[in-house]
Each structure stands twice: as C-alpha cells, then as structure tokens.
Amino acid sequence: MKKNPDLDLYISKEEYLEEKQPLVTCIATDVTYPDNSYPVLLRSYTINNNKITEIPNYPGTCHGKVLRAAMCTSAAPTYFDEQIYEIPHSISYKRTHKLVDGGLNANYPSMIAYCETQLLWPKRKIFMISIGTGQEKVDFTNTDHNKFASIAGIITNAFGSVFSAKEVAALCSISTLGQLGFLDVIRFNPAIDKGKGALDDTSLLGYWTEIGKQYADNHEDDLKEISEILLNCQNFNILNEAKM
Secondary structure (H helix, E strand, C coil): CCCCCCCECCCCHHHHHHHCCCCCEEEEEECCCHHHCEEEEEECCCECCECCCCCCCCCEECCCEHHHHHHHHCCCCCCCCCEEEEEECCCCCEEEEEEEEHHHCCCCCHHHHHHHHHHHCCCCCEEEEEECCCEECCCCCCCCCCHHHHHHHHCEECCCCECCHHHHHHHHHHHHHHHCCCEEEEEECCEECCCCCCCCCHHHHHHHHHHHHHHHHHCHHHHHHHHHHHHHHHHCCHHHCCCC
16 A cells, blocks of 8 residues: 555556555645635545546545645644645636635535445445534533523534534534444544643643543443454455445
8 A cells, every 4th residue: 555645646446456455535725716615625535446536425535645644634734834735627628726624515425425425335344433623512401501502512522612414414414324324333522621622732732631531431331342343344345346
C-alpha cells in the first residue's frame, strides 16, 4: 500500500486486492461559491471505473496527491488557508475548486459513508462504526433548561457549536436506517464537560486522554465484539464484489 504522501491518491483495484487494504475517502467542503457550499469526496478509488467527478450522490475525484487531499480535508478556516484543487469534469475539461475542512458541511459524515457503500456494494447490508469527537453533557434535571435548550444540548458538539440542519438530518437518517435493518451501526461519542472544547488548548490533552480511556473501559464489550467482526472479515475479501 502506498505510504508516501507525494504519490497519487488513486489506487487501482488490482493493488487493493493484492494488499487487502480498506478503501479510503476523505471529505472536503467546496466553497468556490460560498452561498452554495457542498461536500466533495477525495477518493482513493473509482466507482464503476469512473474517474471523473460526476458520480451519483456526492461529487468527488480520485485525481491528485495524498498530501493535497489531507490538506483540503483539514483546512479549517482561521487556522489554515483554503486549498485550490483542480477537479476533472470531463476527459478534456478541469475546473478549479476552492476546498476547506469537510466538517463545515459534513461534521457527521456517516450518511455520506453509507451512500458510498451503496454505490460500491448495493446488495450488501452494511456494518458501520461511527466515532465522534465528543458531545456536551446535558442535565435534564436542571430546571434552568427549557425544552428547546435540552434538545439543542443533545446535538451540540465538543466545540460548543450547534450542528447544522444537514447534520441533524444525517444523524436521524442513519438512526432510522439502523432501526429498519438496512445497516448495523455502533456509535462511539463520549460526553464531555461544558467548557472543555477549545481546539487549541493544549493544557486539556490530559483531560481528553483520560476521557478516552474511561470511555473505552466502559465500552469494553462493544470493542471486543467489533474486534471479532473485523478479524472475521479477514476470511473473505469483499473488494472482489466492489463496483470500482
């Protein structure tokens, strides 16, 4: 498997089959037209052997370099500059896009991941592991919380900002798909204390480490189950079935 970030983002199906490695995609937000931002997927694979961006559900590309894709998906505004990325729209035509942190448009990307799996494995039931960055604790017994404040607290992320309507819809959609039996999903997202979410506060590293250890201890049975499932997956290779 390619490890050098200067190498191409795209990896052929033959190489995937030989190395038995997972397919990888990362999400960036296209802000070329700020009033119409949308998620863009930077894939290491093709869908139906189509290397052009016009792919159903979510636009994207497998063109470019690993390092550039990493810079795009992590280009959080005020911390990093927006990235200029040329994306092919046809065999002979490329368009320049401005890409930033994928979290601006898809802070909860599980629905995007599910749509990708449906393109690649339309006949398979999906098992999804979703890992969050923490959610603020909400005290429902506190009389100072009115009903709206309590509901808003449920959908507040670790950095104190309320999720967008798109992210709430994605969360509800994934939950509904799970209840209907279309996929099995396990969500890991520890509760954190209010005021512990500053992105650049390095003094909180010890706190985050301890929260992670406690959360892992409390979910030891779930983690063991996931480990067994992943180990069993090594006995067969569903990449042969993938529509790449």
